[in-house]
Amino acid sequence: MVRRAVALLATLIVAGCGGLADPAGGPSKGTGGIGPITFATGRDTTAYLRPLLDRWNQAHPAEHVTLLELPEAADEQRAQMVANLQAHCDCYDVLGLDVVWTAEFADAGWIVPLDRSMFPLDKLLEGVADTAIYRDRLWAAPYLSNAGLLYYRSDILKKEHLKPPKTWAELRDQATRLSAKYHMGGYAGQFLPYEGLTVNFAEAVQSAGGEILSPDARRVTMDLSTAKTALDFLVGGLKEGWIPQEALSYKEEESRLAFQEGRLLFARNWPHAYGPATHSGIAGKFEVTRLPGLTGPGSSSLGGLNLAISAYSKRQKSALDFIRYFTGRDNERLVLTQGSFPPVWADLYDDPALIRRFPYLPVLKESILSARPRPVTANYNQVSLVVSSAVSGALNLSKPVDETVADLKQQLGEVIQPGG
Template identity: 60%
Template sequence: MVRSLASRLLVVVLAAGCGVSGPSHATSDGPTMDTSGPITYAAGPDLTGYVHPLVDKWNALHPAEKVTLLELPAAADDQHAQMVTNLQAKSDRYDVLNIDIIWTAEFADSGWVIPLDRRQFPLDQFLKPVVDTGEFGGKLYGVPYTSNAGLLYYRKDILDKAGKRPPKTWAELRQLAKTVAPKYGLEGYAGQFLPYEGLTVNFAEAVQSAGGTILTDDGTKVAVNSPQARQGLDFLVQGFREGWIPKRALTFKEEESRAEFQDKKLLFLRNWPYVYGLVSRPGSKVKNDFGVTLLPGEDGPGSSSLGGANLAVSAYSKHQRTAIAFIKYLTSLENERVALTQGSFPPVWARLYDDPTLIKHFPYLPVLKNSILAAKPRPVSPNYNQVSLAISNAVSGALSFRQTPDAAISQMAGDLGSVITNR
């Protein structure tokens, strides 16, 4: 999902008693406080229990540089709020930050994390699109740790009965959703269409899959007022208007849409790789009846939005040398394998997606690799939260027929222009 199973929750940040030290901005590629010692790793909750053993192993090998795992709230928004409050206070409480890839630009632009020497990390062994998510202004600020990309889940048993192949284009998806789905008592298609980050992702994928973009690559200009963006929005609006996307999908986030598919109510579902493990479990109604493929696009396979997490070093950490060494440790080939096999997080090392043993246990890996390679980051901006809000608000208006697609695109372009101008 957008931030590896994140949900929404409110948190109050307690900053009292936090020490303050370190520079306000890093000025070189590497540690500005080049010392070793105990550090704190701030990350979301270790829901699968794979992180604690990795930390214990590090601590056994580095008794003078022990790592304390600080588990933040489950909700991505609340992790962001807690980190930002800490960093704005120039607190040295956090050393290594596990950040959503969409926060990299904001944290780098604000001087909260230091630039890193790319030569210290095996970036040439990582999938190229995930490396790009750690860069800002030509420098590396985040080391890729996990990745993610959207997939199209489909009822293989139903398509087999109908003598049909999984769709590669929007036209094929629309046709199958309109004709095959009702024949077998199913709804056609769903994604995540509640006005939140998931809707921004679904819209961005539609725009990319039509050959367009929302902002320019450097995030300095609005590019959404284009025929391609209108095509992407029209595709989604058409689904709701014609009924092959059910109206109730306007309330769907990741889990609601996953439940609909798992309960045999949908022919097609756009969602993240985590869904594969859940719908494959014993007791799942579709355990042996589904498949996955690339998202369809205007003229062929489409383009997903990238998800995942990067590891960054706080500009206010007192022990940045240890922080960098711990990032090297977590992103090693061995521990990336652990993140996949025990944590179910898509890794960043390219070779793991081609490992026959892993593919046997995670059959979606080849499709996911292709999805990541064709994926693009969401709009890059230090003010990403405002960018996302402008997108989801406008798209929601079009999907619920409160305004025309043209009006929604015009509103979005104007709002995005204001966000960029007010940086």
């Protein structure tokens, strides 16, 4: 029902697009256009944005930016963007792209390349700029970085004289014993079948010492034994009860609320969940650490948001000026202080004043630098759908783990084959 509603909304927006970029179906020729612009991005990242946008609008009244809020889930954001871009709609000027969409949007001709010299890429966190580069060209400006963290109830662990878990065995032991003692769920991530589940599975595989695809996404490099170990960790948690069954319906927001409302001892989530938790009933009772792994600290998937210019925008000059401003250091500081989102400027993570206010910054920096980017491929959406669908079947106990990973490897091979 939700998917049908999203599809209908996308169709209505496409139908209402003002003039096509080019009668022949090509991108806009008005690359120097100046005037009011739109900024399309997911609703899950917009709560803090309006005051930041107001600063730009007050200084640039002739280039007023209007925020277009897309659905919360990344899959639905992409679907709505793609529907409009395929129709060559000029309703978007600046696009907030998940870092894994760069290759697809560039390959399709939906975004325009940027001049590297106009952006201080050398001042950003190591590896972040790579998420905006495809075939040696810069296609977007890094705006937010991201890495998964383990949120935990520090008050309960302190009471039990325990340190936060560094391994899966420690997480399993603490979640099992303490959830029963304190009548809470043990652990949850994002286990609904969507991009979030793909990320959670990829992190489990990485944290067991493996990978799913080669970095260039041309080969399936998933070792069946390692993938089975990773999936067994998650499936075992559901079978044994330290991962509650309701976690199978969790996206980021549901898992954030479950932890924030005191229903979970441990939760995997992105850093943006930190700010709201400090203003909730568990304020002062939680902390964050790196994700645990099979034998020690694990590895997150590298997340984040990049800002790109639509190839069909008629005001690309204003869009470029806005992106340069919005990814500048001063605004990036506000991204952290106003939104609790990870900035991309490296030196902000070492600022003593910011560390005092956001004590998790050193852990977050370590998590980002140790995170792995997802495969760079124009077929990433297909890859993600195959992974999340297969893993969901195993988590719901409708398919054995051994059979799941074997079938997944075969399906991935079919997706990444030329023409597949």
